[in-house]
Amino acid sequence: MTVHESDPRRQGGIPDGVLVGLLAFLLGLAALVWTSTGLAALFAKGSWPATVTFTRTPGAVRALITQPHDVTGAWPDTDPAALSGWGLFWGLFISQLLVLFVLTVFVMGVIARTKSRRKSPHPPAIPAAPAPPAFEARASGAGAPGGSRPAPPTPNPATLPYPTSEAAAPLPIPAPPAFEARGSGDEAPGSSRPAPPTPNPATLPYPTSETAAPLPTPAPPAFEARGSGDEAPGGPGRMAYGSPALRHPLAAQALAAAEGPALVLTSSPALWAETKDARAKLGPVLLYDPSHLCDTPARMHWNPADACADRDTAAARAIALLAPVRPQARMDAAIADTAETLLRSWLQAAALDGRPFKQLHRWAQGNSAQDPVRILRTHRHAAPGAAGELESALTAHPERREQAQYLTARALSCLTSIHIREACNPNRTDALTLASFVTEGGTLYVVGEPLEDPRTHPGAMPLLTALTASVVEHGRRMAARSSHGRLDPPLTLVLEDVAAVAPIPQLPELLQQDSLPLLALCRSREQARARWPEAAFEPTHS
Numbered sequence: 001m002t003v004h005e006s007d008p009r010r011q012g013g014i015p016d017g018v019l020v021g022l023l024a025f026l027l028g029l030a031a032l033v034w035t036s037t038g039l040a041a042l043f044a045k046g047s048w049p050a051t052v053t054f055t056r057t058p059g060a061v062r063a064l065i066t067q068p069h070d071v072t073g074a075w076p077d078t079d080p081a082a083l084s085g086w087g088l089f090w091g092l093f094i095s096q097l098l099v100l101f102v103l104t105v106f107v108m109g110v111i112a113r114t115k116s117r118r119k120s121p122h123p124p125a126i127p128a129a130p131a132p133p134a135f136e137a138r139a140s141g142a143g144a145p146g147g148s149r150p151a152p153p154t155p156n157p158a159t160l161p162y163p164t165s166e167a168a169a170p171l172p173i174p175a176p177p178a179f180e181a182r183g184s185g186d187e188a189p190g191s192s193r194p195a196p197p198t199p200n201p202a203t204l205p206y207p208t209s210e211t212a213a214p215l216p217t218p219a220p221p222a223f224e225a226r227g228s229g230d231e232a233p234g235g236p237g238r239m240a241y242g243s244p245a246l247r248h249p250l251a252a253q254a255l256a257a258a259e260g261p262a263l264v265l266t267s268s269p270a271l272w273a274e275t276k277d278a279r280a281k282l283g284p285v286l287l288y289d290p291s292h293l294c295d296t297p298a299r300m301h302w303n304p305a306d307a308c309a310d311r312d313t314a315a316a317r318a319i320a321l322l323a324p325v326r327p328q329a330r331m332d333a334a335i336a337d338t339a340e341t342l343l344r345s346w347l348q349a350a351a352l353d354g355r356p357f358k359q360l361h362r363w364a365q366g367n368s369a370q371d372p373v374r375i376l377r378t379h380r381h382a383a384p385g386a387a388g389e390l391e392s393a394l395t396a397h398p399e400r401r402e403q404a405q406y407l408t409a410r411a412l413s414c415l416t417s418i419h420i421r422e423a424c425n426p427n428r429t430d431a432l433t434l435a436s437f438v439t440e441g442g443t444l445y446v447v448g449e450p451l452e453d454p455r456t457h458p459g460a461m462p463l464l465t466a467l468t469a470s471v472v473e474h475g476r477r478m479a480a481r482s483s484h485g486r487l488d489p490p491l492t493l494v495l496e497d498v499a500a501v502a503p504i505p506q507l508p509e510l511l512q513q514d515s516l517p518l519l520a521l522c523r524s525r526e527q528a529r530a531r532w533p534e535a536a537f538e539p540t541h542s
Contacts, residue, residue, distance in 0.1 A: 028100075030057040033064065036093040037075065037083070044084035051078040054139075107387040238511055239520045239528075240456070244268065244497070247521040251496040255279070260489025261438045261470050265464070266496040267450040269294045276445070283441035286433060288467055290414075290423035290460045293447050300444075301426040302434065304466050308351040311344075311383040318343040322467035323505050324454035324461040325411045328533055338393050338404035343411070345390035352382055357415075359503040364409040369394060408517040410455075411462045420460055434471075438478065438491055444471060450500035464502040468495075472506055472516070479515040486515055495520045499531040508535035 023227050036399040038048045052075060063074035071089050072080040140455045167507055240250060253318070256261055261283065266272065272294055276285050288301045304321065308314040318340050321467045326336050346360045349372035363372060377387035394401060414420045437444055451457065475491040482488070498507065499522045510518050529535075 013139055030054065030061060032093055032096055033057055033061050036089050036096065039070070039092050040071075040084035041082055044088055047082070049075075049078045049082045051075065051208070075341055113143045140153065175510045204502050238518050239522070239523050241522050241528075243523070247251060247496050250519065250521060251494050254492070254494045255443075258489075258492035258517070259493070260487065260491065262442060262443045262492040262494060263440050263446070263468070263475070263496055264496070265446045265502055266494075267448060267501045268496065269447055271496065272445045272447060276443075279443040284433060286437055286442060286444045287447065288423075288444065288464075289447045290420045290463055291447075291449055292419055293449065299423065300434065301423050301430045302463075302467055303357050303424055303426050303431075304463060305347050305350045305355075305357050306426070306431065308347040309381060310350060311386065314344045314351070315340075315345040316473065317347055317466055317470065319505055320466040321411050321462045322407070323465050323469075323503055324451075324458045325407060327407075327455070334358045335400055335403045335407065338397075338400055339392045339411075340406040341389060342404055343408050345376060345386060345393075346372050346408075348386060349390075352376070352379045358421050361409070361415040364405055364412055366405065411458060413458065414460045414463065420463070424463070434477055438487075442490070446502065448501045449468070450497050452500060461502060468502045469504040469506060472504060472510070475516055476506075490515075490517050492516070493518045493520075496525070497521060499527045503531040508532055509537075 012390070031054070034052065034054050037060070038052050041052065042048050056075070056077065060074040061068065067073055068090070069086045072078075072083055072088050075083060087342050105278055240247075244267075248271060251264070251266060251268075252275055255264060255271075257279070259282075262279070264271070264275075269289075272287065276287075279285050286298065287294060287298065288302060289296075290299075292299075304317060308317055321343060322336065322340055342364075343360070346363050349355070350357065350359055353375045363369060373387050373391050376382045376390060393404070415424070433442075434444070436442075446468055448460055448465055451459055451461055454461045472493065475487070475493075479487050479490070493510070493516055495502075495504075495507075495518070498504070498520050507520060510516065511520070
């Protein structure tokens, strides 16, 4: 005897749930037909026929299934003059069915919410926080080593002002300088600056309602044009910190002072709305807004794989696309290099074969992984050894390859959004306008959402970073080809909230050079160091 034969649950038969559901359906159908017939006669003739009973409903249901319009034939024992027409009957039938459906959904929702409330545990009561202790004065250090320090006098609690509900925020801290402004050259190399006096904590007042709210942060220095070249690289006016309310007027001021083409990176659509009309008088105005933050249909489309048939261009584009999600730990350097190799090869294959940019997202997910290898091996314009390099990255170190593919898939995860995927399909006019806006004195606005943790949810930041880095590199090449090493008029870079919108890899180099006028604005110096940890944000003495 087999297991299936010995188990009585596996023997044939209709489940009880199906039988109960079928009986409930038949009873409900009969009740609807019965009430619809009686109510229709009541509304049309003024009385419920005596022969329209529930026990005679099964025959009426069978007759109505075969002849839906013959209401009188469904009730042969009833006087036809006492029944209504078929239109009123079916109208009442459908109305009752809809009412029952709505009531059923409502009751199911109430039951589900009741069960969820009963299952969820009640949150524990939050204990009241104890009052913070008063500040303790530090020892002066004049005593002998190992000697006991005298205990500070305990203040009388009655003499201290009682903290109010507004005494929550700490005392304001002065804003740090912008990348620590460079020295003027009068100091000797390696000379140290005197440390500012440290206030005695014992003299600090206890926070009250008047001293609790933080004071406004001092405004960072305004944008200053580059001088004749006597200043040290990275001089004043190239980097500043502040809140959005302070960064916005600085960016608008720098953009108003720009006489030639300009690249504006911002997280504020208001900056675009306030300055686009004035910039339109100088040249064409372009807007790259894949997240649709600005209220306009005139948005530029751009393919991140554009011009990536060249190996060097594909490598720079891959670095920019991976910059927002690239891990900073040294132990993950091999994974980041593998992801860079994969993305560079995919960009080159897509550009050579004319594939849309969304194809890279499919390759990153492991679909048709051998297609780019075949393209790089068979295409006549492919770089020598590109196919072997990609195939080696796909076959060696399976664990590293999986993590690298996951990293590239995260960088391209924004392609799941329809409007962002559409922004990667450029028109012919978009490519021509982007290539010529610098020579025509135009302005390119790159607008995106500010993200503090792009390694988890990068959004459109990889695309914004890639476009900004591409335009910056294009401007640097044009400046290098000019006779004086600078464009006339130069391409002005106004990078507002650059660390949270598009952390381009070239920013540390731009701060050390003066080929392009630059104003980079960040929330704080710590935010800049988190995005560019390899950059040395220390003053340079000449």
